[in-house]
Amino acid sequence: MQFPQKRKLICVMLASALFSSASFAADDDVKLSDIEVVGTTPLHGVGLPKDQVAANVQTATDEDIERVQALDISDFMNKTLSSVSLNQAQNNPFQPDLQFRGFTASPLVGNSQGLSVYVDGIRVNEPFGDAVNFELIPESAIASMNLIPGSNPLFGLNTLGGALSIKTKNGFTNPGHSLEAYTGSFGRDSGTIESGGSDGNLAYFVTGSITKEDGWRDYSPSRVEQFFTNLSYADEDTTLDFGITAVDSDLNGNGASPIELVAADREAVFTHPDNTQNKLRMFTLNGTHWLNDTTMLAANTYYRKSDRKSFNGDGGEFEVDGGGNFVDDDGDIRTSAGTINVADFADPRYDVEVDGDEVEGLGLNNRSKTEQDSWGFGVQTTSFKQLFGRDNQLTVGASFDRSIVDYSASSEIAYLTDSRGTDGTGINLLDAQVDGNIDTNTYSLFFTNTHSLTERLAMTVGARYNWIEVDISGTSEGGEQDLNESGNSHTFKRLNPSLGLTYKLTDDMTTYVSYNESNRAPSPSELTCADKGNPCALPNSFLADPPLDDVVAKTIETGLRGKNGPVNWNASVFYTELKDDLFFFSSTEDDPADPRLNVGIFDNISKTARTGLELGAFGEVNKLQWFANYSYVRATFEDDFSYARDVDGNATTFNVSKGDRLPGIPAHNVKVGLDYAFTQQFSAGLTASYHSSQYYRGDEANDDKKIAGYRVVNLHSRYKVNEHLQFFAKVDNLFDSQYNTFGLYGEPGEAGLEQYEDQHFVGTNAPRAGWVGFKLTM
Numbered sequence: 114m115q116f117p118q119k120r121k122l123i124c125v126m127l128a129s130a131l132f133s134s135a136s137f138a139a140d141d142d143v144k145l146s147d148i149e150v151v152g153t154t155p156l157h158g159v160g161l162p163k164d165q166v167a168a169n170v171q172t173a174t175d176e177d178i179e180r181v182q183a184l185d186i187s188d189f190m191n192k193t194l195s196s197v198s199l200n201q202a203q204n205n206p207f208q209p210d211l212q213f214r215g216f217t218a219s220p221l222v223g224n225s226q227g228l229s230v231y232v233d234g235i236r237v238n239e240p241f242g243d244a245v246n247f248e249l250i251p252e253s254a255i256a257s258m259n260l261i262p263g264s265n266p267l268f269g270l271n272t273l274g275g276a277l278s279i280k281t282k283n284g285f286t287n288p289g290h291s292l293e294a295y296t297g298s299f300g301r302d303s304g305t306i307e308s309g310g311s312d313g314n315l316a317y318f319v320t321g322s323i324t325k326e327d328g329w330r331d332y333s334p335s336r337v338e339q340f341f342t343n344l345s346y347a348d349e350d351t352t353l354d355f356g357i358t359a360v361d362s363d364l365n366g367n368g369a370s371p372i373e374l375v376a377a378d379r380e381a382v383f384t385h386p387d388n389t390q391n392k393l394r395m396f397t398l399n400g401t402h403w404l405n406d407t408t409m410l411a412a413n414t415y416y417r418k419s420d421r422k423s424f425n426g427d428g429g430e431f432e433v434d435g436g437g438n439f440v441d442d443d444g445d446i447r448t449s450a451g452t453i454n455v456a457d458f459a460d461p462r463y464d465v466e467v468d469g470d471e472v473e474g475l476g477l478n479n480r481s482k483t484e485q486d487s488w489g490f491g492v493q494t495t496s497f498k499q500l501f502g503r504d505n506q507l508t509v510g511a512s513f514d515r516s517i518v519d520y521s522a523s524s525e526i527a528y529l530t531d532s533r534g535t536d537g538t539g540i541n542l543l544d545a546q547v548d549g550n551i552d553t554n555t556y557s558l559f560f561t562n563t564h565s566l567t568e569r570l571a572m573t574v575g576a577r578y579n580w581i582e583v584d585i586s587g588t589s590e591g592g593e594q595d596l597n598e599s600g601n602s603h604t605f606k607r608l609n610p611s612l613g614l615t616y617k618l619t620d621d622m623t624t625y626v627s628y629n630e631s632n633r634a635p636s637p638s639e640l641t642c643a644d645k646g647n648p649c650a651l652p653n654s655f656l657a658d659p660p661l662d663d664v665v666a667k668t669i670e671t672g673l674r675g676k677n678g679p680v681n682w683n684a685s686v687f688y689t690e691l692k693d694d695l696f697f698f699s700s701t702e703d704d705p706a707d708p709r710l711n712v713g714i715f716d717n718i719s720k721t722a723r724t725g726l727e728l729g730a731f732g733e734v735n736k737l738q739w740f741a742n743y744s745y746v747r748a749t750f751e752d753d754f755s756y757a758r759d760v761d762g763n764a765t766t767f768n769v770s771k772g773d774r775l776p777g778i779p780a781h782n783v784k785v786g787l788d789y790a791f792t793q794q795f796s797a798g799l800t801a802s803y804h805s806s807q808y809y810r811g812d813e814a815n816d817d818k819k820i821a822g823y824r825v826v827n828l829h830s831r832y833k834v835n836e837h838l839q840f841f842a843k844v845d846n847l848f849d850s851q852y853n854t855f856g857l858y859g860e861p862g863e864a865g866l867e868q869y870e871d872q873h874f875v876g877t878n879a880p881r882a883g884w885v886g887f888k889l890t891m
Contacts, residue, residue: 151259153561153573154267154508156234156411157280157399159495161506165563165571167613167627169672169685169727171195171260175282178255180788181800182829182843182884186255186279187211187247192800192827193786194260195727195742200777200855201876203387205328205366207248207335210855214262214689215723215748215778216274218245220389222638225695227273227666233281233356233397234413236269239421240485240516240553242638243271249360249393249419253305253320254341256282264631264666264689266577266609267559269512272631273666274689274723283345283354284309284316295841295886299879300327300334303886316345329879330367332385332534337362350403358395364388369874371861372853379851379877383428384476384533384864390422407497414490421483426527426535428863431472439472448526450540458538463528464865476529476864478537479545481522489514489555504565511558518551518637520587533864549587551637556580561611569617573627581605581634581663585641601641605634605663622675629668635661639695639715662693662717672727682730689724690751693717698756719752721775736790738798744782748775750813758811758858760872767814774808774815777855779822781805797830799847809856809873820875823852842885849881 150160151170163170171194183189187209191199200210202221210219216227222242230237230245238245261268261276268276287309294304302325309318319342327334338361346353366389367382374381399413434440437455439448450457455472458465465474493510524545527535561575585601611629618624640661672685696718724747731740750773757766774780781803788798806819829843855876861869 151261152278152280154493154510154559155231155236155269155276155278156413156491156493156510157278159409159411159506159508161563161573164617164623165573165615167573167615167625168262168265168670169195169674169683169729170262172257174257175255175287178252180798180829180831181786182841183252185247185252186250186258186277190260192802193740193742193784195729195784196262196725196744196746196782197260198779198782198804198854201878202855203366203368204330204370204382204876205333205335205364206879207337207362207364208366208389209247210777211245211247212778213260214274214687214725214744215746215775218247218277220244220246222636223697225697226271226636227275227633229268229271229276231268231276231278232358233279233354233399234491235395235397235415235417236514237417238271239419240487240637241483241518241520241551242636243633246362246391246393246419248337248339248362248364249358249391250279251320251322251339251341251358251360253307253322253339254281254343254358256280256286263627263668263670263687264609264629266611266629266631267561267575268631269557269577270555270579270581270631271633273633273664273691274668281341281343281356282309282318282320283343284311284318285345285347287318288316289890291888291890293886293888295884297884298882299329301325301884311345314346314348316347318343318345328365329882330380331382332532333365333367333382335362335364335366337364351401353398353400356395356397356399358393358397360391360393362389362391364390369855369857369859369876371859371866371869371871372856372873372875373861373869373871374866375853375875375877379880382533383859383861383866383874384426384529384535386424386426386534388424392420394418404494409495410492411495412490412492414488416488417486419485419487421481421485423479423481425477425479427477427479428529428533428860428865429475429477429526430860430863431475431526432470433467433472434470437467448540448542453540458526458528460528463530463536465528473862474529474865476527476535477542478525478527478535479522480525481520484519485516486518487514487516493559500564503567505562506564507560507562509560512555513557514553514555516551516553518549518553520547520549520551520637522547529865533866547587547589549585549589549637549641552584552586553637554582571615573611573613573615575611575629576608577631578608579606579632579634583634583637583640585637589641603635603640605632607632607663607665619675621677622673624671624673626671627669631666633664633666635663635695635715642715661695661715664694664717665692666690667692678732679734680730680732683727684729685727687723687725687727689722691721691723693719694721718750718754721749722751723748738788740784740786742782742784746778746780746782748778749773750775756813759860761870767812767816769813773813776808776810776812779804779807781822794833795830797828799826799828801826804854807856809858811858820853820856823850823854823878825850825852825878837890838887839890840885840887842883844881844883846879846881851878851880853877 149163152160190197218228226243259278290308305322307320321340325336340359343356367387370383395417397415401411491512495508524542526540559577563573583603609630613627615625668689670687674683726745729742783803786800790796805822826847831841833839853875859874
């Protein structure tokens with residue numbers, strides 16, 4: 114049976130969207146290589162030609178990721194994509210904070226998340242805190258990715274500054290078998306197997322990998338085990354893909370260190386351990402079906418179980434009264450052992466002593482356990498019927514997502530060891546014990562319609578309606594605070610519109626303009642940490658708190674893109690305004706400057722903004738492939754407010770003024786990449802980047818010095834012995850540059866480092882490192 118010409122062209126576009134580097138043809142008169150398609154909804158049913166997308170979408174394939182030899186998808190984006198940078202808040206390569214256009218995707222609960230991430234149409238932001246764990250996305254399973262900028266409402270919640278949409282491999286698109294392994298610096302060893310094939314209408318794909326390393330810092334080993342498989346069916350009218358993802362990770366990222374300690378020993382850690390164990394099991398079913406020659410139905414359903422355990426050995430502050438009894442701000446302390454005295458901690462193995470009314474030599478073991486179960490479905494129809502005699506593409510859809518989260522946390526008093534590790538005492542702080550349950554339902558309706566007003570002018574109109582219900586129950590403060598109190602059922606509703614226009618100035622140049630809106634509902638960790646009279650130790654303490662407003666983002670973008678000979682180029686400017694942005698204040702009305710910087714509340718601030726410019730070009734000349742990107746992001750507070758912070762033991766108030774910069778966001782990012790095929794067998798390349806200075810987290814008033822900007826160069830090479838065997842090697846940080854990517858404030862003396870007085874803590878970079886490996890294909 115032959116496809117009708119209209120459907121044949123659409124199918125070619127879909128195939129092109131899956132692997133844009135393909136050069137085969139569905140028929141003699143339809144070529145894939147001339148068409149680049151971008152998915153406009155999370156479901157990968159049908160997309161639009163890139164010329165009709167009113168945004169600077171960045172795309173990549175598995176071949177691009179393999180060529181750069183990136184550790185994972187976040188590392189690849191940081192090395193190659195415009196407006197992307199990484200903050201090493203945890204100082205573990207598997208746990209970065211990814212910044213895009215001044216918005217964050219982070220594994221740390223409590224960070225203000227602003228990016229949505231989808232894998233095969235399934236949103237993988239964690240239900241608790243909207244966090245993103247990049248190690249839970251198997252790199253070897255990725256077929257292609259789109260980084261969609263702006264507040265595109267069609268990508269649902271959390272798409273304040275952008276969306277990352279990933280499509281996985283299947284046996285039709287990725288046949289063959291391979292074994293890959295590499296080894297090198299930091300004791301990092303990795304092995305990956307991959308196999309795919311098809312027989313008529315059926316296909317399979319399976320991949321698995323194990324990566325382990327000792328880490329370049331002290332006490333920082335990590336291990337990541339990934340598995341993905343896909344079983345597929347396809348005929349002229351229907352496709353089905355059933356996927357299973359299983360990932361286990363055991364990560365030690367011991368966080369930022371005092372800047373004086375880093376100067377003395379870059380490998381040293383402040384306190385340890387800071388261990389996170391993630392366990393993911395995800396089952397997905399995606400399908401498409403042509404109802405007729407001009408209408409496609411696409412749907413998916415999923416079940417996702419994501420469990421997380423954390424153990425953080427940390428410094429702590431304890432006060433005693435005149436009799437040596439531990440007390441809190443109210444004059445007493447509630448522990449699992451009742452009233453305790455400093456004498457109870459006498460132990461010749463540890464140095465515990467009283468200095469005035471403070472106890473030195475003790476810390477905390479903070480434990481948490483998060484069990485997250487989520488499931489849901491999405492469905493959409495896309496019609497290609499002409500309207501008013503011109504091409505028109507209408508997509509209408511709906512989705513439902515439900516998550517149930519069980520969260521528990523505790524803090525145990527611990528001894529600090531000579532290496533600033535911790536040994537538990539078995540005595541817990543009752544006011545830090547939490548047992549919470551969160552039930553979230555999200556209902557969405559959406560549509561998008563692209564109409565060709567003329568042969569050169571296309572208009573896209575869309576909207577998404579979100580209805581989110583969040584119910585929180587359980588207990589905190591050792592069972593004394595009931596989370597079932599009134600105010601812990603929260604509902605957020607909003608209709609978010611979008612509008613875009615594209616115009617082909619010439620056959621090789623297009624201009625566009627767009628406006629879109631999106632929203633993010635406050636996460637449970639934010640909703641339960643908003644009472645000004647009861648600050649929480651993030652994220653360990655939940656309280657029955659007053660409601661917060663959802664964050665609303667509005668983005669306008671305009672730009673040009675085109676092609677001049679072998680050079681593809683783009684230029685764009687954008688402005689995103691966030692109303693009721695959520696911010697963590699380490700202060701309260703009752704305590705204007707709690708010295709523990711992780712203690713405070715979440716609250717809405719009136720407005721923040723991101724203004725930016727992006728310039729990019731890439732091309733291929735003979736044996737050389739190259740790219741160059743420059744971006745400028747001005748992330749600012751657009752509201753006046755005050756906050757307090759401890760400075761050298763004194764409560765100090767800081768005033769934020771309109772125009773002050775948001776911390777942690779470099780204004781300038783420059784990236785260049787080159788790949789040259791010296792022979793048919795040997796190729797080599799580099800990526801080089803520059804990231805400008807940024808403010809420390811906690812310096813929202815911009816009163817302090819900045820973290821200096823930095824430059825880094827990475828090399829990669831590959832030698833193909835024959836069609837089955839190749840060797841590869843890479844060097845990261847070629848010139849062994851020393852720089853910092855993140856900063857905040859802390860108290861070095863909390864962990865026994867009284868010789869250090871500087872309150873600046875930094876997340877620093879890894880030294881020069883190299884790896885070598887091989888890949889065997891069949």
